[in-house]
Amino acid sequence: xxxxxxxxxxxxxxxxxxxxxxxxxxxxxxxxxxxxxxxxxxxxxxxxxxxxxxxxxxxxxxxxxxxxxxxxxxxxxxxxxxxxxxxxxxxxxxxxxxxxxxxxxxxxxxxxxxxxxxxxxxxxxxxxxxxxxxxxxxxxxxxxxxxxxxxxxxxxxxxxxxxxxxxxxxxxxxxxxxxxxxxxxxxxxxxxxxxxxxxxxxxxxxxxxxxxxxxxxxxxxxxxxxxxxxxxxxxxxxxxxxxxxxxx
Amino acid sequence: xxxxxxxxxxxxxxxxxxxxxxxxxxxxxxxxxxxxxxxxxxxxxxxxxxxxxxxxxxxxxxxxxxxxxxxxxxxxxxxxxxxxxxxxxxxxxxxxxxxxxxxxxxxxxxxxxxxxxxxxxxxxxxxxxxxxxxxxxxxxxxxxxxxxxxxxxxxxxxxxxxxxxxxxxxxxxxxxxxxxxxxxxxxxxxxxxxxxxxxxxxxxxxxxxxxxxxxxxxxxxxxxxxxxxxxxxxxxxxxxxxxxxxxx
DNA sequence: CCGGATTTGTGCGTATGTATT
DNA sequence: GAATACATACGCACAAATCCG
Numbered sequence: 001x002x003x004x005x006x007x008x009x010x011x012x013x014x015x016x017x018x019x020x021x022x023x024x025x026x027x028x029x030x031x032x033x034x035x036x037x038x039x040x041x042x043x044x045x046x047x048x049x050x051x052x053x054x055x056x057x058x059x060x061x062x063x064x065x066x067x068x069x070x071x072x073x074x075x076x077x078x079x080x081x082x083x084x085x086x087x088x089x090x091x092x093x094x095x096x097x098x099x100x101x102x103x104x105x106x107x108x109x110x111x112x113x114x115x116x117x118x119x120x121x122x123x124x125x126x127x128x129x130x131x132x133x134x135x136x137x138x139x140x141x142x143x144x145x146x147x148x149x150x151x152x153x154x155x156x157x158x159x160x161x162x163x164x165x166x167x168x169x170x171x172x173x174x175x176x177x178x179x180x181x182x183x184x185x186x187x188x189x190x191x192x193x194x195x196x197x198x199x200x201x202x203x204x205x206x207x208x209x210x211x212x213x214x215x216x217x218x219x220x221x222x223x224x225x226x227x228x229x230x231x232x233x234x235x236x237x238x239x240x241x242x243x244x245x246x247x248x
Numbered sequence: 249x250x251x252x253x254x255x256x257x258x259x260x261x262x263x264x265x266x267x268x269x270x271x272x273x274x275x276x277x278x279x280x281x282x283x284x285x286x287x288x289x290x291x292x293x294x295x296x297x298x299x300x301x302x303x304x305x306x307x308x309x310x311x312x313x314x315x316x317x318x319x320x321x322x323x324x325x326x327x328x329x330x331x332x333x334x335x336x337x338x339x340x341x342x343x344x345x346x347x348x349x350x351x352x353x354x355x356x357x358x359x360x361x362x363x364x365x366x367x368x369x370x371x372x373x374x375x376x377x378x379x380x381x382x383x384x385x386x387x388x389x390x391x392x393x394x395x396x397x398x399x400x401x402x403x404x405x406x407x408x409x410x411x412x413x414x415x416x417x418x419x420x421x422x423x424x425x426x427x428x429x430x431x432x433x434x435x436x437x438x439x440x441x442x443x444x445x446x447x448x449x450x451x452x453x454x455x456x457x458x459x460x461x462x463x464x465x466x467x468x469x470x471x472x473x474x475x476x477x478x479x480x481x482x483x484x485x486x487x488x489x490x491x492x493x494x495x496x
Numbered sequence: 497c498c499g500g501a502t503t504t505g506t507g508c509g510t511a512t513g514t515a516t517t
Numbered sequence: 518g519a520a521t522a523c524a525t526a527c528g529c530a531c532a533a534a535t536c537c538g
Contacts, residue, residue: 014513016364017366018524018525018526019525019526020525020526025369025370028369028370028371029369029370029380032370032371032374033370044502044503044504045503045504046502046503054526054527055526055527055528056527056528057525057526057527057528058525058526058527060504060505061525061526063504068448069445070445074503074504074505075503075504075534075535076503076504076505076533076534076535077502077503077504077505077533077534077535077536078502078503078504078534078535078536079502079503079504079535080503080504086443088441091494093496116264118265121273121276121277122273122276122277122280122281123276123280126280132277191493191494192493192494193336193491193492193493193494194442194464194491194492194493194494195334195464195487195490195491195492196444196462196463196464196487197317197318197462197487198446198462200316214444214445214446214462215444216442216443216444239443239444239445242443243441243442243443244441244442244443245439245440245441245442246339246439246440246441246442246494248341248496
């Protein structure tokens, strides 16, 4: 347990565990327990140094460690702040972006960047189980929660079945609603594959993040109730902002 | 379709899609279809330029794009090589590392880096549903397939129930087998959460990758048949080498 | 707009214990 | 056992950014 206000928090010296690790653990404990709320400022480094009875350097090592794992962020002149915990994003058979956000008390909105009719390349053809060269609708979208960009998606839909879906999506801001207008009242996830890589410059621009930031790449295929593949999507989530949760 | 040997592969000029994108698509198609095998060398840039009737610069743009998405890797003086496709790693209720690897025709081996008895910190306590400070066994392991490091794991197990499991694991090289020795013949996945971030220096060393490379971080909790939490694991997969597949 | 106070960022020097060679 | 390297920790000083009266 960590002293809330108290003058000193004892460390086990010379016991195998480095002082800075113990400090990092203590602060992490303060964060996950809620004693340090998300968005709040941690005590200044000097104050922490006093509390643990160590040099400021030692505190700084603990803080840089916590910053690397994304729990805090330091700003020169301002202080060190507790980062908001990433949004839990469920990966289930019936995950609907808008419903997920609604439950989290956030307002979801999909924004259509552009759409085009193209011939299926190898990847799209395989995902949708159509011939290479078959006509497909390609949509590029950004998904936001309360205005902050969470993911950038590239979606392929078979044509002519879903001709005009881009217009519907642009108006509704939700795939589920757009599908509904075209008579698809239900759909489910057929497959989900996950990888990760740094953001390329174009992606970084679209998501308003610095290039090179880590993206979680989720490739998924959706089918209608009859089992027909109706959608292949590659979503690139800002790894800092979401945590994917496997549902069963 | 791409000409296997043929002299020229036609591009659609002035049709909205840049030449280099079409070339990238064509080469990608060669790769995913298997016409260009993993590990093999692509034709030299000059040869590709002839085949598509473009300047070598245009081919290079396509190849850089493919390199960024991890499909190929160029080596000065040697050529451009098709990267091995990432290993599909299923995330299911009953995923067993050794079984997954066996099915993929690879030899799995877990290597114990070190183990220690510690007091549960906030994270471990929450995952195992024990009190903060309760005794737990912490194991650090590297999992390899055919010798190449796939993941680095930190595992927490409640004590005293699993006292000595580290010794068993070190000998067997498999958690499943070690559990079996302690009377746990079955277990299943309770929860799985996925995030991603760059590798820290220590992690990079353990996995023999350059620091900063992207890691897929999978946090999971396993329970025994009675539903009691027996293991909390944080696995860090080299994102280049695996693709997580959600099973249902 | 100034100027001081606060807070993080950076650099140097020193010392100690541990592990490797 | 000696030499070397590395991780850890402390102390001091100043720079840079921010805040506030």
